[in-house]
Amino acid sequence: NAQDFAADIRLNQIGFYPKAEKIAVVVGEKNTAFEVKDFKTGKSVFKGKLSEPRTSQHSGKISRIADFSKFQQSGKYQIEVAGLGKSAPFEVKEHIHRQVAEAALKGFYYQRVSIDLPEKLAGKWARPAGHPDDKVLVHASAVSEKRPENSVIGSPRGWYDAGDYNKYIVNSGITMGTLLSLYEDYPTFFDDFNTNIPESNNGVPDLLDEALWNLRWMLTMQDAADGGVYHKLTNTRFDGMVMPDAAKNPRYVVQKNTGATLDFAAVTAQAGRILKNFEDKFPGLSDSCIVAAVKAWEWAKKNPDIYYNQDELNKKFDPDIVTGAYGDRSAADEWIWAAAEMYATTGKPDYLKGIALQTDKPMPLPTWSQVQALGYYTLLRFSDKIKVESALSKQLKTVVTQFSDQLLIDLEKQPYHTVMGKNAKDYSWGSSSVAANQGVALLYTFNLTKNPKYRQAALGNLDYLLGRNATGYCFLTGFGSKRVMHPHHRPSIADGIVDPVPGLLSGGPNPGQQDKCTTYTSKFADESFTDNDCSYASNEIAINWNAPMVYLAAAIEALMDA
Numbered sequence: 415n416a417q418d419f420a421a422d423i424r425l426n427q428i429g430f431y432p433k434a435e436k437i438a439v440v441v442g443e444k445n446t447a448f449e450v451k452d453f454k455t456g457k458s459v460f461k462g463k464l465s466e467p468r469t470s471q472h473s474g475k476i477s478r479i480a481d482f483s484k485f486q487q488s489g490k491y492q493i494e495v496a497g498l499g500k501s502a503p504f505e506v507k508e509h510i511h512r513q514v515a516e517a518a519l520k521g522f523y524y525q526r527v528s529i530d531l532p533e534k535l536a537g538k539w540a541r542p543a544g545h546p547d548d549k550v551l552v553h554a555s556a557v558s559e560k561r562p563e564n565s566v567i568g569s570p571r572g573w574y575d576a577g578d579y580n581k582y583i584v585n586s587g588i589t590m591g592t593l594l595s596l597y598e599d600y601p602t603f604f605d606d607f608n609t610n611i612p613e614s615n616n617g618v619p620d621l622l623d624e625a626l627w628n629l630r631w632m633l634t635m636q637d638a639a640d641g642g643v644y645h646k647l648t649n650t651r652f653d654g655m656v657m658p659d660a661a662k663n664p665r666y667v668v669q670k671n672t673g674a675t676l677d678f679a680a681v682t683a684q685a686g687r688i689l690k691n692f693e694d695k696f697p698g699l700s701d702s703c704i705v706a707a708v709k710a711w712e713w714a715k716k717n718p719d720i721y722y723n724q725d726e727l728n729k730k731f732d733p734d735i736v737t738g739a740y741g742d743r744s745a746a747d748e749w750i751w752a753a754a755e756m757y758a759t760t761g762k763p764d765y766l767k768g769i770a771l772q773t774d775k776p777m778p779l780p781t782w783s784q785v786q787a788l789g790y791y792t793l794l795r796f797s798d799k800i801k802v803e804s805a806l807s808k809q810l811k812t813v814v815t816q817f818s819d820q821l822l823i824d825l826e827k828q829p830y831h832t833v834m835g836k837n838a839k840d841y842s843w844g845s846s847s848v849a850a851n852q853g854v855a856l857l858y859t860f861n862l863t864k865n866p867k868y869r870q871a872a873l874g875n876l877d878y879l880l881g882r883n884a885t886g887y888c889f890l891t892g893f894g895s896k897r898v899m900h901p902h903h904r905p906s907i908a909d910g911i912v913d914p915v916p917g918l919l920s921g922g923p924n925p926g927q928q929d930k931c932t933t934y935t936s937k938f939a940d941e942s943f944t945d946n947d948c949s950y951a952s953n954e955i956a957i958n959w960n961a962p963m964v965y966l967a968a969a970i971e972a973l974m975d976a
């Protein structure tokens with residue numbers, strides 16, 4: 415129980431690698447020393463001095479750093495500080511984040527649409543299938559010659575986006591790109607990475623099997639007649655707080671547009687090249703993906719400026735759609751990402767022609783609305799194989815490295831010793847994904863430069879997500895001593911089980927507090943979090959946050975082992 419442990423000592427509640435950096439944060443300035451104590455015997459195993467005080471730019475609160483990196487003995491411990499008591503327990507051992515990585519990938523299984531989750535795979539969170547999505551209506555905004563208003567298409571499978579039950583192409587896009595890139599970056603790591611899913615014994619890595627569940631849905635979202643891709647598959651309004659199988663409102667596919675179509679092209683191009691190596695398992699699927707990608711690309715060329723704007727849409731068409739918008743006003747970054755994937759898959763540099771790669775500007779952190787970094791990562795990954803011009807290769811390396819160098823400035827002054835939170839804007843809706851995606855960028859930079867400082871900072875952001883933060887929460891459900899118990903997640907709310915569905919990443923602090931929940935206890939950016947299911951702005955879960963969490967935890971596991 416969290417109340418048994420010193421709330422003012424904050425650390426990764428899972429633990430640390432024997433040879434890596436080990437840091438805890440002690441809130442307040444009074445104390446100057448700490449001890450590491452064996453969890454079972456209480457014996458002191460390490461004594462250290464706390465750092466000079468540091469001040470949070472968000473709350474003005476003071477903290478000091480307890481660095482016990484020199485202590486390398488495997489075991490289970492707590493940090494003790496006089497007057498504060500003992501911290502949450504943690505372990506020091508090899509592969510310390512293995513279970514975190516597995517659980518975060520398994521989290522996607524629990525989000526599967528149109529399939530029963532049996533007890534042998536889902537444990538106490540077993541549930542009947544929800545949303546067969548075999549009879550989905552074509553919305554007035556999405557009609558074409560062969561698909562008039564209210565005609566019916568089948569669009570089953572996929573993952574629920576988040577705490578709600580809708581399926582959005584844009585957000586599926588970045589999620590799939592992140593997971594498929596993880597596979598391409600560390601393929602052999604997934605040879606024995608078992609998450610106990612229905613396909614676990616089919617000779618294909620579980621990571622890919624999981625991604626295929628969503629890929630097969632995505633493929634149904636393309637209008638085969640012209641190649642355009644619907645924005646989302648959705649109810650008109652959000653479901654109540656009921657289990658998936660109890661949510662039976664009609665569902666629609668909505669307006670084809672440029673951004674969604676390019677995200678689709680990127681994902682299907684990437685999947686197509688990966689699946690080439692699994693032709694015996696999934697005959698023809700690789701080709702189908704690549705054909706779909708090319709068709710989507712061609713559609714986008716012909717329709718380069720159709721943006722999803724839900725308010726405008728609702729003025730023109732009925733019924734009104736008021737679910738997640740994922741609207742965008744520019745497709746410049748989607749072009750970069752799609753072009754990069756098309757080039758990497760086909761080997762045709764022509765795909766980059768006429769695309770402004772924007773490597774002369776700072777790289778934007780990947781989010782659902784800013785995906786160009788995914789394109790950079792892919793071009794770097796394949797630069798040898800597809801013979802990316804050396805000048806471009808250099809620019810890409812520079813822009814990614816500069817992103818990480820920017821993050822590292824003044825790390826030693828940060829109250830939680832993390833790059834996360836240095837900028838106020840890090841605490842936006844889904845801030846946990848900011849921390850995770852910064853970590854991913856740092857790992858790309860580590861692989862480009864081999865400088866361990868980048869890997870260390872990435873690990874620091876994983877520490878942030880698992881408890882070394884101003885809320886003291888471990889943000890991954892099912893983990894930690896101070897746990898998220900009430901995420902805004904319909905199945906977790908409606909299933910009558912005390913523990914939330916595990917392996918899901920809570921959104922994290924967000925001073926916007928758009929949900930207007932009355933249970934927030936702080937307005938400071940880094941503390942603006944409430945573990946209450948009313949809080950869709952700070953405590954929802956979402957696939958695009960889980961994906962970089964899987965990436966960060968799994969890649970660190972792979973790299974610490976290498």
Ligand code: 9MR
Pocket residue numbers: 575576577578737738739740843844950954955956
């Ligand atoms: O992650 C999205 C965030 O960037 C936006 O600010 C927010 C409001 O538009 O929406 C978030 O996405 C939500 C989506 O619209 C619907 N499903 C739940 C998503 C996570 O909260």
